[in-house]
Amino acid sequence: MKKAALYLAVAVLAGACASKEVQQEPAVADRSSAVPPTTGSTGASSTTRPTTMDTMRGNPLTDPNSPLSKRSVYFDFDSNAVKDEYRGLVQAHSRYMTDKRDSRIRIEGNCDERGSREYNLALGQRRAEAVKKVMTVLGVSDGRIETTSYGEEKPVAMGHDESSWAQNRRADIKYSGE
Amino acid sequence: MKRLFLFAGAILFALGVRAQLTIDITTSGGRQIPIAVAPMAGEGAQPQPVAEVVAADLSRTGLFRLVNTAGVNPLPTEPSEVNFAEWGARSAEALVIGKIEAVSDGRLEVRFRLFDVQKQGQLASYSYVVTPAQLRATAHRIADVIYERLTGDKGVFSTKITYVVKRGRRYELQVADADGFNAQSVLASNEPIMSPAWSPDGSRLAYVSFDQKKPIVVVQNLAQGTTRVVANFRGNNSAPAWSPDSRYLLVALSKDGLTQVYRIPAGGGDAERLTESSGIDTQPAFSPDGQWIAFTSDRGGSPQIYRMPASGGPVQRLTFEGTYNVGPRYSPDGKSIAFVQRDGGRYRIAALELATGQVTVLTDGTLDDSPTFAPNGKMILYEAQVGGRGQLAAVSGDGRVRQRLTSAAGDVQDPAWGPMPTN
Numbered sequence: 001m002k003k004a005a006l007y008l009a010v011a012v013l014a015g016a017c018a019s020k021e022v023q024q025e026p027a028v029a030d031r032s033s034a035v036p037p038t039t040g041s042t043g044a045s046s047t048t049r050p051t052t053m054d055t056m057r058g059n060p061l062t063d064p065n066s067p068l069s070k071r072s073v074y075f076d077f078d079s080n081a082v083k084d085e086y087r088g089l090v091q092a093h094s095r096y097m098t099d100k101r102d103s104r105i106r107i108e109g110n111c112d113e114r115g116s117r118e119y120n121l122a123l124g125q126r127r128a129e130a131v132k133k134v135m136t137v138l139g140v141s142d143g144r145i146e147t148t149s150y151g152e153e154k155p156v157a158m159g160h161d162e163s164s165w166a167q168n169r170r171a172d173i174k175y176s177g178e
Numbered sequence: 179m180k181r182l183f184l185f186a187g188a189i190l191f192a193l194g195v196r197a198q199l200t201i202d203i204t205t206s207g208g209r210q211i212p213i214a215v216a217p218m219a220g221e222g223a224q225p226q227p228v229a230e231v232v233a234a235d236l237s238r239t240g241l242f243r244l245v246n247t248a249g250v251n252p253l254p255t256e257p258s259e260v261n262f263a264e265w266g267a268r269s270a271e272a273l274v275i276g277k278i279e280a281v282s283d284g285r286l287e288v289r290f291r292l293f294d295v296q297k298q299g300q301l302a303s304y305s306y307v308v309t310p311a312q313l314r315a316t317a318h319r320i321a322d323v324i325y326e327r328l329t330g331d332k333g334v335f336s337t338k339i340t341y342v343v344k345r346g347r348r349y350e351l352q353v354a355d356a357d358g359f360n361a362q363s364v365l366a367s368n369e370p371i372m373s374p375a376w377s378p379d380g381s382r383l384a385y386v387s388f389d390q391k392k393p394i395v396v397v398q399n400l401a402q403g404t405t406r407v408v409a410n411f412r413g414n415n416s417a418p419a420w421s422p423d424s425r426y427l428l429v430a431l432s433k434d435g436l437t438q439v440y441r442i443p444a445g446g447g448d449a450e451r452l453t454e455s456s457g458i459d460t461q462p463a464f465s466p467d468g469q470w471i472a473f474t475s476d477r478g479g480s481p482q483i484y485r486m487p488a489s490g491g492p493v494q495r496l497t498f499e500g501t502y503n504v505g506p507r508y509s510p511d512g513k514s515i516a517f518v519q520r521d522g523g524r525y526r527i528a529a530l531e532l533a534t535g536q537v538t539v540l541t542d543g544t545l546d547d548s549p550t551f552a553p554n555g556k557m558i559l560y561e562a563q564v565g566g567r568g569q570l571a572a573v574s575g576d577g578r579v580r581q582r583l584t585s586a587a588g589d590v591q592d593p594a595w596g597p598m599p600t601n
Contacts, residue, residue: 153370
């Protein structure tokens with residue numbers, strides 16, 4: 001099937017240029033830097049310790065060699081199933097969170113532009129919820145994960161074709177304080 | 179098929195008034211009332227021509243055909259000066275004349291008269307004493323009177339619309355006159371703004387803000403500019419819809435898992451859960467009489483429109499054709515619901531007649547969204563994607579008249595048509 005090949009290509013692409021995208025495309029820059037420390041209800045606690053350690057031996061959350069630097073889970077059209085190829089990514093974050101007891105995350109769901117804005121907002125949240133479910137099964141407590149959505153409002157790719165849409169159907173993991 | 183292009187924007191640009199939206203109208207079939215709108219005596223000395231705005235308002239509905247007034251000499255401004263035979267020869271069925279005169283303290287008296295050309299009788303005569311700054315609004319009021327007298331329906335030329343303009347990363351919530359003029363930004367942000375909803379009296383807007391990096395519901399008082407966060411629960415907060423008595427907002431919240439419909443006090447407070455499903459329930463809307471709540475739910479496997487009594491009771495499915503019917507909005511008379519329907523890969527605005535269950539597809543776009551009824555129920559404003567950009571468009575309830583409102587810059591999205599003015 002043509003579709004499957006495309007998704008694979010997208011997944012590889014996404015994995016390969018996730019950090020590059022952050023620099024090029026301001027719409028996703030908040031993945032790492034644009035979240036003001038004041039917004040999260042639990043922002044302060046988790047920032048202090050990791051940053052002091054970061055300077056010594058690098059922050060695994062941002063180290064491009066660490067699986068934890070991969071933050072995006074991509075979805076098929078009209079689907080909120082977490083595909084097998086992203087299990088490793090979700091497992092890595094689950095392990096990190098079970099080690100770092102004070103870490104908290106927000107999982108932000110996103111959709112492609114097709115369909116109604118408000119319904120897409122709910123669909124994005126369901127995608128985020130699907131990732132959360134995997135993490136809670138792996139032992140992360142429910143209260144440490146908030147699931148929200150940008151719906152179709154913050155596309156990473158601006159095109160109006162499947163290659164853009166595939167990049168926009170995703171859930172991003174963001175740590176509190178980032 | 180007739181095509182009428184209105185370059186109201188170009189005309190007024192010369193006078194220093196900046197048009198935000200230009201409007202292109204298409205009508206097919208149906209009778210148009212031929213009407214002559216004569217320039218008003220004394221309006222040339224004013225900053226704002228009145229007759230032109232009246233003519234543009236009427237023409238934009240698709241229900242009128244403007245009769246040329248050029249060459250009529252002298253143009254009548256008093257009933258005694260009207261030569262009905264001449265207007266009849268120009269095939270005008272209705273004639274509008276008027277004059278503008280200075281009264282005291284810089285104010286102006288605007289008087290207009292509407293005639294039935296065939297019967298040679300006066301149908302309406304009104305005068306308004308206004309400031310020069312109110313001339314454009316006065317023109318809309320005159321158009322409202324003429325429209326109602328000749329069609330039997332209330333005019334909506336004095337109403338407001340709101341919509342979101344996106345330019346790059348910049349979002350603005352704007353409020354404009356129904357003809358796209360006098361656009362004012364009431365909110366600007368580098369984060370998305372979604373789903374503006376007018377309070378029933380037009381004094382407040384509820385909308386979804388992402389300023390806190392997640393969707394929350396805010397109510398803004400338009401006169402005072404004050405804002406209040408009314409829903410900021412864990413997860414998503416979105417899809418605000420006012421109750422007809424303005425006391426409550428229906429909202430979609432994901433605080434308990436997946437998105438469900440809740441009711442909150444309009445000033446904020448505890449959320450009362452109204453729907454209980456294992457899927458997504460969102461996009462709630464009160465019926466105009468407050469008896470029903472329509473909403474989108476995918477509890478049956480695909481997103482469809484349902485309704486339930488506002489006081490609680492069994493949920494009833496309303497749409498059955500297709501696998502994607504979302505975003506219900508009641509017509510002002512409560513008899514029909516406009517919504518978004520997916521057909522193949524295309525998203526169109528459709529209307530459901532509640533008494534019969536009959537669905538009529540009204541638009542032919544590829545990505546139409548966010549239908550909103552004019553307060554007289556005659557037109558539905560919506561968002562369309564044209565050339566990869568969001569633009570506003572409108573369609574009459576029978577699909578016969580189509581308008582496209584083109585903005586010079588950016589994406590225009592998420593329109594909401596305001597209520598009738600209260601005065």
